Amino acid sequence: MDRILFGDNQFFAVNHASDEKSRAQAIKFKDDKAIITTLDIAREEGLNTFMCTTHDRIANICDFIRSNPEKYKDYKIFPCMPYAHKYANAVTELGIAGTLKEYVPGNFLGSLFKGGVAYLSKDYLSIMELLIDAEMKMFKGIETPVIFLQNVLTDLLLGLGMIDVLKAFHDYVEKKYNAEAGFITMNMPMLLQKLEEVEIENPIICSSINLVGFRMSGGKELYEKVLKTKKLRAIAMQVLGGGAIRPKEAVEYVCNLPNIESILFGASSKANIAQTVNYIHEFDNNSGNKKI
Amino acid sequence: MSTNKFEIKKLKGAIIGLGKMGLSHAAIVGANPQVNFVSVCDTSTLVLDAFKKYTKVNTYSDYIKMLDKEVLDFVVIATPTKFHYPMVKYALEKNINVFCEKPFSLTSDEGVELTEIAKRKSLINQVGYHNHFIGTFRELKRLLQENVIGDIVHFTGEAYGPVVTKEKGSTWRSNPNEGGGCTSDYASHVVNLIQEVVGHPIKINGTLLKSIYSKGVDDAVYSLLTLDNGISGVLLVNWSDETYRKMSTSITLQGKKGKIICDATEIKIYLKDANQKEGLEKGWTTKYITEFAIPVDFYLRGEEYSAQIEYFVDNVMNKRQGTYNTFEQGLYTDKVIEIILNNAKQN
Incomplete structure (x- = not known):
């Protein structure tokens, strides 16, 4: 994985520290062209991996990338699935069974419902595989070496104790897409322990890691201890705390931690992208973490 | 076991x-x-x-x-x-x-x-x-108790979000006899927040209910409320607004010494004069949830959902009744909702 991954929250009105900023971003990135322009600015700063949710609009971005193969020769996308709000809104409106009917491709589920309960109960993992395939369709022909499960699902399954499903995601992504599985979580220490129990070794885990301990469940000290003592390929996100932490201190903190393979961040303007990239290089050089 | x-x-x-x-x-x-x-x-x-x-x-x-x-x-x-x-x-x-x-x-x-x-x-x-387990709203309550913006002259309690954005679908949420409708469902959050942070609504001075996409229930409610402490203000809630990615709830308070705008992510304070005790400058100060989030041991989709269960x-x-979100407080909110709906019928 690259040292720096470019994220997509800013494109889809997600800002964890300001609802107001998030709405302003929705207006700025109304056109797909604005997204492409920002991706290109990030590429100029050396950021060649785009880590993005499987939002409908990403399909358009993928079309553009496919139609410009020379320009995006070494470009990689790390898909993060699913775009949770799509399903969450559907569950409120249609219920869980209704949502599956709506989103599982083909008439597979229709026949399952006719087939009755016993048959149904054995096929959760097939349903999951079909949903993964549906989400992955838009990335056809694009390099996707790591495929992530979004935190709301990772953490839902973690809390429910359905670790076998996490394992099934991991195995399927590897088998079908020849990719590594990644897990986004807000509960990194707990998740790592559970993944170890089902023998997923050295997992890719993307979690909030920041100076102020924001969204670090169990506390910053626990995260630091896990990073120092355990085996994982950590990606730090929410490093800037949604813009609430001063960038220099924010980046310095993360660059000085051990075991952080990559740093994920998103920004809208050239100045902000360049600033964060420069800080990461600067503090990496100081701490001996020389990487690109 | x-x-x-x-x-x-x-x-x-x-x-x-x-x-x-x-x-x-x-x-x-x-x-x-x-x-x-x-x-x-x-x-x-x-x-x-x-x-x-x-x-x-x-x-x-x-x-x-x-x-x-x-x-x-x-x-x-x-x-x-x-x-x-x-x-x-x-x-x-x-x-x-x-x-x-x-x-x-x-x-x-x-x-x-x-x-x-x-x-x-x-x-x-x-x-x-769950709003009572969001750090910014807790901070809002504390600032009001400290009388930071002086006597309050007006409040606005708002919530917007994309629940019903099409003319279709019928779940219990679209049935008025089953607790459906924006007022009972969505607006109850805002009423409860006003009730516990600003004051208990005791009088409704006028209400507009609007069906936008739903049939038979309201998708928006606009109501004028008077509270038990004499403060009055407006409730504005619309669950058919897709310009919001998810539910967004906010409270704005206008006081004689300043103004506060608070939502789940930010608290913005405007003061006519600096408040040294609180370390707040004259003019605008913005603080973020990163400063106030209630630490939780397990996070799923907002600290508030975990924090309320942990509480x-x-x-x-500890066999001890909490002070946040008792049945009694929930009941008071139900009563206010009833009065708002009755008030709308009278108009």
Whole structure:
């Protein structure tokens, strides 16, 4: 994985520290062209991996990338699935069974419902595989070496104790897409322990890691201890705390931690992208973490 | 199940209703080290079979059977509102502590009865108004108690979001007799927030209900409220606004010495003069949730959802009734909603 991954929250009105900023971003990135322009600015700063949710609009971005193969020769996308709000809104409106009917491709589920309960109960993992395939369709022909499960699902399954499903995601992504599985979580220490129990070794885990301990469940000290003592390929996100932490201190903190393979961040303007990239290089050089 | 004598006794907990909120509660309860998550109840075999296959919890399709059979310290009830009354009542009669989703009950008569039973039996009770577990709203309440913006002359309580954005679909949320409609469902959050942070609404001075895409229920409510402390203001709630990615709730207060705008992510304070005690400058100061978020041991989809369950579990563990989101407070909100809906009919 690259040292720096470019994220997509800013494109889809997600800002964890300001609802107001998030709405302003929705207006700025109304056109797909604005997204492409920002991706290109990030590429100029050396950021060649785009880590993005499987939002409908990403399909358009993928079309553009496919139609410009020379320009995006070494470009990689790390898909993060699913775009949770799509399903969450559907569950409120249609219920869980209704949502599956709506989103599982083909008439597979229709026949399952006719087939009755016993048959149904054995096929959760097939349903999951079909949903993964549906989400992955838009990335056809694009390099996707790591495929992530979004935190709301990772953490839902973690809390429910359905670790076998996490394992099934991991195995399927590897088998079908020849990719590594990644897990986004807000509960990194707990998740790592559970993944170890089902023998997923050295997992890719993307979690909030920041100076102020924001969204670090169990506390910053626990995260630091896990990073120092355990085996994982950590990606730090929410490093800037949604813009609430001063960038220099924010980046310095993360660059000085051990075991952080990559740093994920998103920004809208050239100045902000360049600033964060420069800080990461600067503090990496100081701490001996020389990487690109 | 026997408890190892060297371990601290865990609470036995169960969930009734495995929709979006119920599943979220189940994960949070399941991850809580103080809880032995023993059972779930829902009518969907699709969902129950997933629990059977991948977890150790017992599954039921009949809540009466579950409450009769399992020995429980608490139950979380996250079913459509019309089921709250019989389920909460049965649980209380079985001496089980209850966390009930909002809105509390379909009619205030039901709510009165449930509140009395819980009180009489000294059972820990809580309603799921999660905004009180958002750090910025807590800070807002504290700043008001410190009288930072002086006498309040006006408030605005708002919520917008994309729940009903098409003319289709009919779930219980679109049935006025089952607790559907924006006022009962969405606006109850804002009414409850105003009630506990600014003051208890006692008079409604006029209400507009608007159906935008729904038939038979309101998608928006605009109402003028007077509170028990004499402060008056406006309630503005619309759940058919897709310019919001998700529910966005805010409170704005205009005082003689300044103004505060608060939502789940930011608190913006404007002061005519600096407040040294609070370290607030003259003019605008913006503070972020990163400073106020309540630390939780397990995060699923907002600290508030975890924090409210952790609070409830702690209270059950310590046999102490909490002060946030009691049945009594939930009941008061139900009563205000009733008055708002009646007021709209009169217009």
